[in-house]
Amino acid sequence: MGDVGKRDEVLHSENAAMVVRGLRESFNLGKTRSFQWRKNQLEGILRMIEEREGEIMEALYSDLAKPQMESFLHEISMAKGACMVALKNLKSWMKPEKVGTLLSTYPSTSSIVPEPFGVVLIISAWNYPFLLSIEPVIGAIAAGNAVVLKPSEISPATSSLLARLLPQYTDNLCVKVVEGAVTETTALLEQKWDKIFYTGNGRVGRLVMAAAAKHLTPVVLELGGKSPVVVDSNIDLKVAMKRIAVGKWGCTSGQACIAPDYIITTKSFASKVADEMIATVQKFYGKNPLESTDLARIVNSNHFARLSKLLDDDLVSGKIVYGGQRDEKRLRIAPTLMLDVPEDSLIMRDEIFGPLLPIITVDKIQDSFDFINSRTKPLAAYLFTNDKQLEKMFVENVSAGGMCVNDTVLHMANKNLPFGGVGESGTGAYHGKFSFDAFSHKKSVLSRNFGGEIGARYPPYTPRKQKIVRALLSGDIIGLIMILFFSKSS
Known part of the structure; x- marks a missing residue:
């Protein structure tokens, strides 16, 4: 991606907005949330990698003259591995995580529920144009999101390949590929997304973060630095x-x-x-x-x-x-x-x-x-x-x-x-379960029944009630018992 510059605002902004609206409609209908939908998309991507390996290698050679060994080791096998890890663990990743509760909320249960952010934008890089496109897409789909992938125009053969193949192997109502350069990327960044994932350099990373800030959109920035x-x-x-x-x-x-x-x-x-x-x-x-x-x-x-x-x-x-x-x-x-x-x-x-x-x-x-x-x-x-x-x-x-x-x-x-990365080398992380986490909101859920009422939480706030609340919050069970049984009710 180059500098964000001038473009035909009406045409490209409207087209981008239409893409986002369509994906949001599909997401709001709940299409992407089910285990089966996620599994089907991941299996489709895995089939694509296996069936089109030769075409992927040809595209990588066209863009970068990558040796076949590098294409296989660093892109194809790693993308395939990421997909297989997600398929193997998807059901367990989706399960709510039970966590401990407190005396002050007794009786209750607490859990952390992973939920998809919604409609996400992935902008990938040219140097590993297949892997850096597909691996974030795998994470986004596994987490239950609708996705727009914007491949890098600097690797045009791989970009074209992804635009042609992904619709054949995934749900085109929920997974889109948008090709283009500065104009198209600028139009996409003007839209409201639920998360943006960008891989590239720090200069453009700052532009992505500035665009995201307008809508308070969370970002993952995979940048670089002098290693x-x-x-x-x-x-x-x-x-x-x-x-x-x-x-x-x-x-x-x-x-x-x-x-x-x-x-x-x-x-x-x-x-x-x-x-x-x-x-x-x-x-x-x-x-x-x-x-x-x-x-x-x-x-x-x-x-x-x-x-x-x-x-x-x-x-x-x-x-x-x-x-x-x-x-x-x-x-x-x-x-x-x-x-x-x-x-x-x-x-x-x-x-x-x-x-x-x-x-x-x-x-x-x-x-x-x-x-x-x-x-x-x-x-x-x-x-x-x-x-x-x-x-x-x-x-x-x-x-x-x-x-x-x-x-x-x-x-x-x-x-x-x-x-x-950290600092100017990036923010956020992915790979394996961390890819699922990058595209999931961790929702806190506390559930109670209608028993176990503690009157001390309600006004009027008498001295006795304040003592009870302090004992509850500090976990002082003995002190609580002493207050309940030996102090005068008021």
Whole structure:
């Protein structure tokens, strides 16, 4: 999604309003609330993933030249897994959760009832255009909502595929796909939604939040940030560099929100890190990585120009120790390693979102914590060490959306862990049960019968009644008994 700009307000606003009205009518009729409806939609999505795997891979290759292994591992299998988890657990997720009650409300029962928000908008991103569209949709449907999905126009093949396939496998009266760019997204954001889920960058995230604020609409913002990798010297360096390299360049050539953005290590260890990383990249992608079929391309010419600007910055051009080759015609940039990059260089200001990897050096490894905390909170933070005390300090002192120790990106694959940001890297979380929770309102319900009346709650508020209420609220059963049996009624 680009900047929100001018558009044909009447045409697009009216069309968007019609879409929302239609979905709200279906939701208000109760269509989406039943277990069976939710199950049917999830089974339809699962069939779509299984039956159209080849078409999904073709679309991802068209948009990003994604290797089939990446398309399967990072998008298709994860979307399928999310759907299977939801189907397996849907009935238990939908059940009210019984919770304890208090002496002051006795006799009563208390429960937390998950209910759908209503009509929700999901705006997805271009770098994992299938997964980042389908997984939130799975959560929204599992929670019983009517849904509009707005795929990214920057990945047009996948957007078109989703617009064509989803209506064939889900209820078109309750699940809609709206394609388009700035104009369409702006028109959608002008509508009143019950929840908005946005995946993308912080600049647009602010626009989404501002639009949502007009209607007091709750939001989930899955944004990004400069995800650091702290590398201690007491590690298996070969294994560490393989895990960092595949997390960086094996994730859409670094065009991933949780891809390692930069390495921090000590001055004395930096050259060893760089040498081993160079050897690893050559082993993975060969002597001429621009020809490797295992590397995705840069998504478009705008992003290619942005990354080229980072490479051409005078502060870093002399710091490149490996890579830097570019092919503008084919939108390819080789894995590039930079050593001792200045903190004030362009590449260290914003999220890189590409195949460039700077190495920052510090005197002591613990100094890396202060470096990370002096910046905006990242979506992910990584540490490689065999020092359990350092690991403990890292977890306790570094704030990030999520962490992975002695590996990269794998925490995202665990559906038992919430995935989301903190601070400028996002708000809210999803994955597994957390996706269901993201699209559910947790409604508090306390139920009583007509017995167990406590007269002390009603006026007139005599001193005796005040003593009874204080004893009830403090849970002082003995004191309550003493008041009831030994004090004068009034």
